[in-house]
Amino acid sequence: MLKQYPTLRYILQRGGWYFITFVVAVAINFYLPRLGSNNPVKIIMGNTSQGLSSEAVKEKEEKYLKEFGLVKVKNGKIVRNEDGSPVKASILEQFISYVGMCFKGDLGTSFQKYPKKVLDVIKDAVPWTIALQLPTILFGWIVGNVLGALAAYKRGIFDRVFFPVSLLLSSLPFFVFGMLLVYQFAVVWDCFPAMGGYAGDLIPTFSWTFFSSAAYHYVLPFFSIFLIAAGGQAIGMRSMGIYELGTDYIKYAKWLGLKETRIIAYLFRNAMLPQLTGLALSLGTMIGGALITEMIFSYPGLGMAMLTAIQNNNYPMIQGCTLLITVCVLIANFTVDILIGFLDPRVKAGLQIGKGN
Amino acid sequence: MKQFLSLFKSPMFVIGFSLFIGTLLLALLGPLVFNITTERVGVQYAPPSGKYWFGCDDLGRDYVSLLIKGLQASLYVGFLAGIIATTLGTLLGIYGGFKGGLVDDIINMVTNLFIVIPSIVIIILISASFSEGRSLTLIAVIIGMTAWTWSARAVRAQSSALKSKDHISLAKMNGANTFAVITLHILPYLASYVFMVFILQVATGILTEAAISMIGLGPLDTVSLGTILNQAKNNGALSDGIWWAFMPATVIITIVVFALYLINTSAEGVFNPRLRK
Numbered sequence: 055m056l057k058q059y060p061t062l063r064y065i066l067q068r069g070g071w072y073f074i075t076f077v078v079a080v081a082i083n084f085y086l087p088r089l090g091s092n093n094p095v096k097i098i099m100g101n102t103s104q105g106l107s108s109e110a111v112k113e114k115e116e117k118y119l120k121e122f123g124l125v126k127v128k129n130g131k132i133v134r135n136e137d138g139s140p141v142k143a144s145i146l147e148q149f150i151s152y153v154g155m156c157f158k159g160d161l162g163t164s165f166q167k168y169p170k171k172v173l174d175v176i177k178d179a180v181p182w183t184i185a186l187q188l189p190t191i192l193f194g195w196i197v198g199n200v201l202g203a204l205a206a207y208k209r210g211i212f213d214r215v216f217f218p219v220s221l222l223l224s225s226l227p228f229f230v231f232g233m234l235l236v237y238q239f240a241v242v243w244d245c246f247p248a249m250g251g252y253a254g255d256l257i258p259t260f261s262w263t264f265f266s267s268a269a270y271h272y273v274l275p276f277f278s279i280f281l282i283a284a285g286g287q288a289i290g291m292r293s294m295g296i297y298e299l300g301t302d303y304i305k306y307a308k309w310l311g312l313k314e315t316r317i318i319a320y321l322f323r324n325a326m327l328p329q330l331t332g333l334a335l336s337l338g339t340m341i342g343g344a345l346i347t348e349m350i351f352s353y354p355g356l357g358m359a360m361l362t363a364i365q366n367n368n369y370p371m372i373q374g375c376t377l378l379i380t381v382c383v384l385i386a387n388f389t390v391d392i393l394i395g396f397l398d399p400r401v402k403a404g405l406q407i408g409k410g411n
Numbered sequence: 412m413k414q415f416l417s418l419f420k421s422p423m424f425v426i427g428f429s430l431f432i433g434t435l436l437l438a439l440l441g442p443l444v445f446n447i448t449t450e451r452v453g454v455q456y457a458p459p460s461g462k463y464w465f466g467c468d469d470l471g472r473d474y475v476s477l478l479i480k481g482l483q484a485s486l487y488v489g490f491l492a493g494i495i496a497t498t499l500g501t502l503l504g505i506y507g508g509f510k511g512g513l514v515d516d517i518i519n520m521v522t523n524l525f526i527v528i529p530s531i532v533i534i535i536l537i538s539a540s541f542s543e544g545r546s547l548t549l550i551a552v553i554i555g556m557t558a559w560t561w562s563a564r565a566v567r568a569q570s571s572a573l574k575s576k577d578h579i580s581l582a583k584m585n586g587a588n589t590f591a592v593i594t595l596h597i598l599p600y601l602a603s604y605v606f607m608v609f610i611l612q613v614a615t616g617i618l619t620e621a622a623i624s625m626i627g628l629g630p631l632d633t634v635s636l637g638t639i640l641n642q643a644k645n646n647g648a649l650s651d652g653i654w655w656a657f658m659p660a661t662v663i664i665t666i667v668v669f670a671l672y673l674i675n676t677s678a679e680g681v682f683n684p685r686l687r688k
Binding site (some may be wrong): 059071072073074078079082083086087088135221222224225226227230233234236237240241248249251271339345346349350360364365367372373376379383384387 | 502524542618651664
């Protein structure tokens with residue numbers, strides 16, 4: 055089947071594989087929160103039921119049980135035993151109703167911001183996360199790669215200073231770096247705000263005051279991610295560059311007496327491939343990656359939303375965020391696989407050989 | 412063994428190794444030198460003084476004690492998670508790569524599956540579901556169980572390349588069983604590689620624990636460097652400029668991780684001749 059279209063077959067193969075992975079990921083996302091305490095409703099009830107009459111408590115509990123799909127529901131009503139207690143749904147039935155709801159785009163209801171839907175909370179938060187992460191990752195990637203390639207090619211004194219610095223930068227846990235930035239720039243020198251995505255007395259609107267305030271609040275979080283991302287990229291590019299410098303085609307090019315810029319161009323092109331996949335992957339982990347940075351700066355993105363959800367045992371919210379993170383990572387990986395199929399001649403050759411069987 | 416001794420010729424390795432031994436000694440011998448107590452000894456956020464070198468936290472506890480306990484906890488998590496992840500990854504990787512066939516396919520599939528599903532998601536979900544009785548050991552086990560995948564993939568690639576070497580065929584002809592071939596003829600070749608994987612896994616374990624604790628899902632039974640930072644942030648010490656609440660802990664984490672990275676990078680340079688120049 056599809057023998058004459060190796061590329062299409064490759065794409066379908068990878069697509070099928072990622073679908074299986076997706077199903078497993080959804081199953082994990084469904085099952086793990088039910089692992090420690092078998093009934094999330096009990097935890098929520100413990101937090102919210104104080105000061106309510108026993109009637110109200112029961113009503114509330116049944117409402118939650120229904121929302122979580124923990125009890126059997128028929129025609130919108132809870133199926134009851136003879137003594138009036140709700141019939142429990144089996145784990146398989148729970149899973150089916152969970153998957154059904156996910157496909158409808160219904161990730162449940164947030165317990166903190168009741169009755170706001172989880173999906174709406176996520177929709178509010180995601181733009182902030184993307185605005186913070188996307189430019190940071192791209193700039194960090196470009197700057198890091200250029201510096202790394204230079205270090206690999208020049209070696210000598212530049213490399214000897216540059217390499218330990220970027221190693222130290224990338225081994226500095228990024229959240230630690232963020233805290234140091236806050237302390238130095240926001241507390242000691244007091245020249246940048248310590249927290250928030252915009253001044254507290256503003257409401258997000260399309261106005262100059264709002265944008266300038268947002269830009270002002272953007273500086274510290276940006277640098278806390280940027281420098282470390284650039285350092286990590288530079289290290290990767292440096293070792294790739296050194297590896298490529300030892301290969302035969304570079305030696306050959308040098309013997310031929312090609313111009314230095316030409317050789318660097320060849321070198322860059324070949325060392326670039328793993329870096330490109332690295333870029334796609336870090337774009338995929340973007341949503342989940344800023345969790346702690348956002349927490350330190352109290353930045354109003356998804357990380358902060360998830361953090362408050364964790365602090366309040368807001369299970370539907372946590373599950374919604376983790377599902378979103380997983381889906382983004384899966385999509386990024388799938389894209390990388392397809393890209394490599396087109397860009398890497400070795401994979402292409404493998405596909406052509408595979409034609410015969 | 413010889414190749415491990417040659418590590419000491421690399422200045423980078425010596426620096427990293429001494430830094431790491433230094434932190435290890437601080438964690439092990441600290442309790443003998445300092446009087447470790449988690450009782451209230453001073454006022455809230457008492458500044459550093461001759462008696463309490465790094466001041467006190469929001470509950471008036473001595474930071475030197477907390478930091479030493481935290482360092483012990485972080486190293487414990489790092490080593491436990493590192494040992495679990497490296498052992499699992501190495502065994503599965505070698506076995507799959509050496510056996511080939513269906514066993515290899517299954518192991519490979521599971522590995523690839525869990526490489527793609529972000530481990531931080533799994534760690535958050537499990538930690539969040541254990542809202543009571545979340546111990547340091549549990550966190551280390553969770554980290555170890557989610558971090559083995561990439562070492563399995565890397566080791567598998569190495570061992571399947573070794574599979575077709577002559578000395579392996581010879582050993583098989585002599586009637587050596589799978590276990591003997593793996594332990595006597597494959598593992599020694601991978602020793603330097605597994606060592607590097609282990610070092611990285613320890614660093615990952617320490618960083619992951621700190622990150623998890625930072626978002627408030629840390630151990631409930633002890634202090635760790637991550638929980639110290641979490642409290643500094645939550646109680647407003649960071650925005651109030653109380654530097655002794657977070658600076659020493661950040662410096663310690665950075666030193667440990669930097670030391671481990673130095674060891675790993677220098678080992679790469681020694682074991683992989685191509686990087687030498």
